[in-house]
Amino acid sequence: MAEERTPHGPVHVEGEVVATKRVGAYRHLTLTAPGVPERFRAGSFVALSVAGHVARRALWVHRVRASSAFGPTLDVVLEVRGSGTAWLAAQPVGAKVAITGPLGRPFALPKDAVSCLLVGEAYAAAPLFPLAERLRERGCAVSLVVSAPDEHHLLSALEARRSARSVTVLTADGSVGQRGGVPDHVDDLVRRSDADVVYAAGPVEVLRSAAAAAERAGAWSQVAVEVPTPCGTGLCHGCALPVVGEDGVDRVVRACTEGPVVRGDRVRWDTL
Numbered sequence: 143m144a145e146e147r148t149p150h151g152p153v154h155v156e157g158e159v160v161a162t163k164r165v166g167a168y169r170h171l172t173l174t175a176p177g178v179p180e181r182f183r184a185g186s187f188v189a190l191s192v193a194g195h196v197a198r199r200a201l202w203v204h205r206v207r208a209s210s211a212f213g214p215t216l217d218v219v220l221e222v223r224g225s226g227t228a229w230l231a232a233q234p235v236g237a238k239v240a241i242t243g244p245l246g247r248p249f250a251l252p253k254d255a256v257s258c259l260l261v262g263e264a265y266a267a268a269p270l271f272p273l274a275e276r277l278r279e280r281g282c283a284v285s286l287v288v289s290a291p292d293e294h295h296l297l298s299a300l301e302a303r304r305s306a307r308s309v310t311v312l313t314a315d316g317s318v319g320q321r322g323g324v325p326d327h328v329d330d331l332v333r334r335s336d337a338d339v340v341y342a343a344g345p346v347e348v349l350r351s352a353a354a355a356a357e358r359a360g361a362w363s364q365v366a367v368e369v370p371t372p373c374g375t376g377l378c379h380g381c382a383l384p385v386v387g388e389d390g391v392d393r394v395v396r397a398c399t400e401g402p403v404v405r406g407d408r409v410r411w412d413t414l
Contacts, residue, residue: 152375153177157241159233160212167295168219168265169231170204175241179206179214184273185366185403188218188243189374192226197372198242199226200398202268202343204298219268219297245374246402249273249364252339255281259337260306261324261352263289263344267297269366270343274305283307285335289324289348293317308335325351332359342366342406346414353406363406367414371398384410 153176161172178188182203189198205217222228233239249269252258258277262270267288274284286306290296291314299318302309311319312327320327325347332340332355342352343366356363372380376399383397385408392410395401 151181152243152245153181154240154242157239158212159235159237159239160210160215162233162235166293166297168221168297170217170219171230171233172215172217173239173241174212174215175243176213178241178243179208179216182206182216182244182272183248184276185248185269185364186244186246187269187374187402188216188241189245189371190218190230191240192229194229195226197226198374199230200245200371200374202266202366203244204268204271206272219265221265242374246398247400247404249341249366249403251276251280252282255283256338257283257285257336259285259287259332259335259340261287261289261328261331261340261342261344261348262297263324263348264291264295265297266344266366266368268343270341271298271301271305273341278305283335285310285331285337287312287324287327287331289313289344291315324348328352328355329358332356332361337361339364340406344368346411349406349409350411353409353411357407364403365406365409366403367397367401367409369397369402369414371402374398384413386410 157173157175201218204219207215260270284306285308287310289312340356340363342349349365353363376396381397382394
């Protein structure tokens with residue numbers, strides 16, 4: 143695997159909301175952030191400052207546009223879960239927002255054109271869409287799985303069909319696509335896609351099951367782990383991620399710098 147890192151590190155800039163829309167359970171924001179789109183790699187994230195809060199909110203990047211009427215932009219997806227995300231979701235077009243990014247370790251891309259299975263659940267599937275584009279540019283066969291508790295919480299199921307060779311939609315309640323969750327179907331999905339690499343983004347149970355299925359099939363896996371990242375830059379050490387090092391020794395790393403993307407077989411899932 144060939145790792146890609148941001149070429150010049152993150153920048154801290156004043157961005158602007160240039161579009162905002164509600165899609166299902168989520169709010170999609172399109173932002174200008176000078177210097178961030180140019181440095182972005184799939185799997186890295188941005189941290190947005192929130193009025194009245196010390197901790198910033200880390201958000202996955204769903205799409206980057208190299209050019210638009212506003213210049214380069216990025217799209218983020220958020221689900222309102224508290225006062226911070228509620229404040230961000232309420233920002234109107236024209237609002238100024240302090241943005242730091244891109245942050246974290248992105249997905250590593252294969253050196254060769256191989257078969258890749260991308261598995262994502264709910265809003266956390268966002269980083270898989272730019273990843274699918276990069277993999278297709280390299281000639282990889284991309285199969286994409288989007289999962290959610292119900293149709294309302296699916297992320298961009300229609301867009302997914304433009305991003306991958308094949309798309310599987312899963313909902314726990316069976317409201318659309320196949321009934322069930324990722325753990326119920328992932329072994330069959332890995333087998334049918336003949337995956338050499340499995341990429342996953344979502345809740346811990348999704349990441350764990352995808353990593354385990356990849357290991358059973360003799361495939362590599364990379365997972366985008368979502369843990370609270372109060373600062374996003376590694377300074378506060380508030381985003382502990384338990385892993386097993388290359389030397390076999392258990393250790394704790396910072397999800398916002400050594401992650402959020404890590405090898406699935408290196409995460410200490412029971413501890414996490």
